[in-house]
Amino acid sequence: MKKKMNGMPVTREENFPEWYQQVVKSADLAENSCTRGCMVIKPWGYGIWENIQKNLDEMFKDTGHVNAYFPLLMPMSFLEKEAEFVDGFAKECAVVTHHRLEGDGEGGLKPAGKLEEPYIIRPTSEAIIGDSYSRWVQSYRDLPILINQWANVMRWEMRTRLFLRTSEFLWQEGHTAHAYKEEAQEETMKMLDVYETFVKEYLAIPVIPGQKTPDEKFPGAVDTFTIEAMMQDCKAVQAGTSHFLGQNFAKAYDISFQDHKGQEQHAWTTSWGVSTRLVGALIMTHSDDDGLLLPPKIAPQHIVIQPIIQKEEQRWDVLSYCENLKSMLKGLRLGDVKVRTYIDDRDIQTGHKSWDNIKKGVPIRLEVGMKEVQQDTVCVKRRDQGPKEKMLVDKEEFAGMAEGILKEMQENLYQRALEFREANTHEIDDLDMFVELYSEGHHGGFAVVPWCEEAIDHQVLSDLKVTPRCIPFNQEGVEGKKCIFTGKDATHKVIFAKAY
Amino acid sequence: MKKKMNGMPVTREENFPEWYQQVVKSADLAENSCTRGCMVIKPWGYGIWENIQKNLDEMFKDTGHVNAYFPLLMPMSFLEKEAEFVDGFAKECAVVTHHRLEGDGEGGLKPAGKLEEPYIIRPTSEAIIGDSYSRWVQSYRDLPILINQWANVMRWEMRTRLFLRTSEFLWQEGHTAHAYKEEAQEETMKMLDVYETFVKEYLAIPVIPGQKTPDEKFPGAVDTFTIEAMMQDCKAVQAGTSHFLGQNFAKAYDISFQDHKGQEQHAWTTSWGVSTRLVGALIMTHSDDDGLLLPPKIAPQHIVIQPIIQKEEQRWDVLSYCENLKSMLKGLRLGDVKVRTYIDDRDIQTGHKSWDNIKKGVPIRLEVGMKEVQQDTVCVKRRDQGPKEKMLVDKEEFAGMAEGILKEMQENLYQRALEFREANTHEIDDLDMFVELYSEGHHGGFAVVPWCEEAIDHQVLSDLKVTPRCIPFNQEGVEGKKCIFTGKDATHKVIFAKAY
Known part of the structure; x- marks a missing residue:
């Protein structure tokens, strides 16, 4: 079999895990760091996460939530208070035992200033947030509390994979407290629904919402709900979870209140989260043997303009045409997302530049050389078509059709993923x-x-x-x-x- | 002296540090947590930080920067590589020495899984980012790198104060690498300029930009630049810093590249940051003996509508009038900031509600009772005027004047702070x-x-x-x-x- 010259060095069929690593690497999304199991999220990968944050955050606010921030560290004893919870997380906690460094007498450093009680880095924040809520909640008037936190968390994983399983990861964790059981249950389902909508509409990933079986529940939860997605290797990714915690955490951390009748009650709580793992799911759902393929609604950039300058004297004409084209595309929208265009004027060979942008999954590439300048056209290439397929269109005409192409691409990706899942169910x-x-x-x-x-x-x-x-x-x-x-x-x- | 009934329990003049704590507490901005020296940033306080983030982030992007994310933990040995740097931070590092917990045989937990090399929680990321850049940079073509990170950092402080000095704090840290010394110097000054503009225009805090004397430089920097603000107690707050690091960190972490002529060179780097400390500076610059006072451009909410319902049968009329008023105010803008309005329909006593919103520093309060409904008016109260001053205006008229009031308030706050500083210089x-x-x-x-x-x-x-x-x-x-x-x-x- 002839190896492809410019796509991924292995295909999905040949070696899916290796293909995944190559897509991440060639799109410059992330890499391993010198800290065991922790990744560096590079600008293109972080750009995807920023778009996830921005759009989800708006949906959280539209459903009445506000953001807050709780400490990274919690006293070790906090973990002990909920029995299932400690079993779930004690095995993978980063433990802080000292608060300074001093010389070790051999030119190096050693830990010093031993703490009376060790702290652990949050693996999730039910405990530390529960502790706060116990102080905030006195009366039914203090409820509901509808708070979300964007944060880093740490679970010491032995086998890691970029985005999918890393010791440190970024996520959001919603933590709500309610006076009524039914209200907390409703919240749990509402947030699962927000996740389902977001993942479908922005990430173009079809998901099956449902309830976890008892053995797969979150430690300490009464019910865990999930949205499950199918990757192109037919394996599943849990794309988001929403937990009804009953009164378990309220009892463990003493979140109680006086109800209308003056009776002391424990609150009903929920928690729900999605993480940078979504970026992994995004990659494995849509990308192909040429590299990353991004649904336009979540792409850091939508359109890249690639000037092709064959002679130095063409530079000004080509670049000013590109600038003009870019400004024509300003103001385009894909639903509530602004269409983002950039000019890739790096001084590198055209083929190399094109492949770079293919591998990064930029939805639309526009090539502009002297021919296009003279004819007032652009050469349009779509990431969801073969790298050689192209369309020469009038510049004005392209400006009129760009939104439609992006919309179609977004819908096609969802449809294709849905058909794949149905064929494999x-x-x-x-x-x-x-x-x-x-x-x-x-x-x-x-x-x-x-x-x-x-x-x-x-x-x-x-x-x-x-x-x-x-x-x-x-x-x-x-x-x-x-x-x-x-x-x-x-x-x-x-x-x-x-x-x- | 007669104590004020509803403002802060102490005035600025009586006890400024105590007044500060009371403003933070009564505006529900933040509180101490069970983790030594770490705070919980509550929704109203975090809303201010979100606005700081949003607007600064846009300014960073407009000046060509992108965001990325680097690990929270770094191997202890990373700190050793730059001599001044280790002196600057070794005394206040949280050290991770274990990666799990196990039973201590007495029903509690103890650290287990000792690490071969301890990790430290980043006090700042020059070291861990320098390590990445050393891999990313090979040729002059890889430069400049213009990256910013929004993150939490930790410096084990012995004496802490909410927002101003906490062991964990939130910040942004820009880290750039350049092929030319002049370019790095220009970047250093450009970002100082971004900070100055932002702090003046959004936080309404006048600052003096300048260079730190050698004893006050960032550990490892060649030059540190700062913007300095004066608080109402005449003390200074360093509101942002930008460091020209020369080749010090490039040499320590081996960030080197081949220049145009094929010569191996060390890169020139910069770093720059602002933190949640800005919220502390904001409070101490503008707030008064009634509580928090916020410049409108950074306020989480601009206008609060307070329905006053004296009889149950008025409820529908009053609330629907409020809803109507709120929708009339939709679309108002203060520069690039959308004017945010909310209805405070909590079922509590009117005076208590008013004081709550005064203490939170909401710029404009609108009271709506049956009288206003019948006359098609609103009762307008401005946070920068006395709590009893009010203005009865036509509803339509208010919609036309709201932007102007907010703009004036923003400008007045800046002017007042500037005059205070000048009078005390x-x-x-x-x-x-x-x-x-x-x-x-x-x-x-x-x-x-x-x-x-x-x-x-x-x-x-x-x-x-x-x-x-x-x-x-x-x-x-x-x-x-x-x-x-x-x-x-x-x-x-x-x-x-x-x-x-």
């Missing part, structure tokens, strides 16, 4: 078919399976490395079916998959 | 006057003093707890003067003050 009613689907290194996609709770620890699941992804809200057709693992009456349909 | 030509200015607990304001470098360690400065704030760019009139500390020929005019 199987209704499975017996265990043999289930085993076959995931055996011999097959990733198998999503299996929709009749299930009962006793199946949770079934050996076949750990053998195959398959996990329940969610109990989808759509439970049509479960009646009368038998659980494929236990043979007992199925209580639910559950979606299974191998997962990141 | 003294040209001092002899040591006795200098000593008198700062003796017996006087804060004395800014002293502009003829100075020479040999004066740096003069005993009188540490006795009086006065520090050189900067060598202002305006050096007019230094010729022929004698340094007030040494009696030798003055080389510069330096501004001195007590400082936060």
Whole structure:
């Protein structure tokens, strides 16, 4: 097989994990750092995260939330207060034990100033926020509290992968407290809905919303809800979660209030989060063997203008034409997103420049040489078409059609991902078919399976490395079916998959 | 003296530090947490920080910068590479020595999984970013790098004060690398200029830009530039700094490149930052004995509508009038800032509600009761006027004048702060006057003093707890003067003050 000259050194089919690393690298999204398991998010990758932040933040505010900031460190004893919580996080905590450094007598440094009680770096902030809420909440009038935090968190991971699993990652964590159980439950579902809408509309990733089975819940939660996405290797990514915490954390951290009748009550709390992991899901959903492919609504830049200067005396004509073109495109919009255009005037070879921008996933490339200047045209190349496909159009005409191209590209990407998922989702009613689907290194996609709770620890699941992804809200057709693992009456349909 | 019923429990004159704490508390901006020296930034305080972020970030992007994210932790050995740098920060580092917790056998937890090399939480990121740049930069074509990071950092402070000095704080740190010395110097000055413009135009704080004296430089910098502001107690706050790092960090972290001629060169780097400390400066510049007073351009909300419902049957009329008023105010702007209006319909007593909004510094309060509904008017109260001053105006008329009021308020606050600073700035030509200015607990304001470098360690400065704030760019009139500390020929005019 002839290797492609300029795309990824390996294809998705040849080696998906290696392809993923290459896409991240060649699009200059992120890289490993000298700190174990922690990544550097480079400007192009951070640009995607900024767009995720900006748009999600607006949706949070539109649903009545405000932002705040809580400490990075918490006393070790905070973790002990909720039993499931400590089990969930104690194994992967970064622990601060000293507060200064001093000379070690050999020209180096050593930790000094030992702390009386160690601190841990937040792996998530239920504990430290719960502690604050316990002081803020006295009366039903102080509720609800609807707060979100944008922050870094740390979970000491042994096997890491850029964006998908890193020891430090960036995320948002919503933490709300309510006087009524139903209100907290409603909040939990509302935020799951916000995530579903955002991920579909901005990231063009189709997701299945549902509830986690008891073994996959967040430590300390009563119910965990999730949106599950399918990657191009048929494995699943949990793209966002929303937890109804009941009164568990309110009891552990003493968030209580006087109700209307003067009775002391514990509050009902929720938490919900998405992280830089979404960038990983974005890459694995849309990118191709040429590199990164970005849905326009989330791309850091939408249109790159590439001047082609063959002789020095053409420079001024070509560059001023490009500037003019750029200003013509100002003010274009893709829904609520401003269309961003830049001129790539780096002094490098044209083919190299084009491939650079292909690998970065810029949705539209415009080439402008003397021919285009003289004819008042642009040469248009779309990232969702082959690298050689092009369209020569009138400059004015392009300005009129750019919004439409971007919109179409956004919709096509969603549609393509949806079709892929549907083609790789199987209704499975017996265990043999289930085993076959995931055996011999097959990733198998999503299996929709009749299930009962006793199946949770079934050996076949750990053998195959398959996990329940969610109990989808759509439970049509479960009646009368038998659980494929236990043979007992199925209580639910559950979606299974191998997962990141 | 009769105590005020509803403003701050102490006045600025009675006890400025206590007044400051009370303003922060009563405006619900922030509070201390269970983590030593770390604060919780509450929604109203974080809203101010978000506006700082948003507007500064735009200015950074307009000057060609992009954002990225680097790890929170760095190997301890990173700190050792730059000698001044390690001296500057080793004494206040949070040190991570373990990566998990396990049971201590007595029902509690203890640190486990000792790390081979400890990590420190970034006190600033020159080291970890320098390490990345050393890999990114090979050729002059890779330069300049113009990157900013929004992040949390940690310096273990023994004496902390909300916003002004906390162990963890939020900030932005720009880190740039250049092929040419002049270009890096120009960048240093450009960013100082961005800070000066931002702080003046958005925070309405007048500042004096200048260079730090050698003893006050950033550890490892060649030159540090600063903008210095005067608080209402006449003490100084360093509101932002921009450092020309020369080749010091490039040499320490090996950021080198091949120039046009194929010669290996070290890059020239800069760094620059502002932090949540700006919120402290904002409070101490403008607030009064009634509480927080915010320049409209940085206020989380500009206009609060307070419905006054005296009888239950008026509720619908009053609230729908308020909603209508709110929608009339939609689309108003204050420069590039959208005017934000909210309805405070909490079910609490009117006087209490008014004082709440006064203490939070909402620029304009609108009271709407049945009288206003019937007359189609609003009762307008401005935060920069006394709490009882009011103006009854036609509803339509108010919509037409709101932008003007906010603009005037923004300008007045700046003007008032400038006049205060000018009234408390003294040209001092002899040591006795200098000593008198700062003796017996006087804060004395800014002293502009003829100075020479040999004066740096003069005993009188540490006795009086006065520090050189900067060598202002305006050096007019230094010729022929004698340094007030040494009696030798003055080389510069330096501004001195007590400082936060």
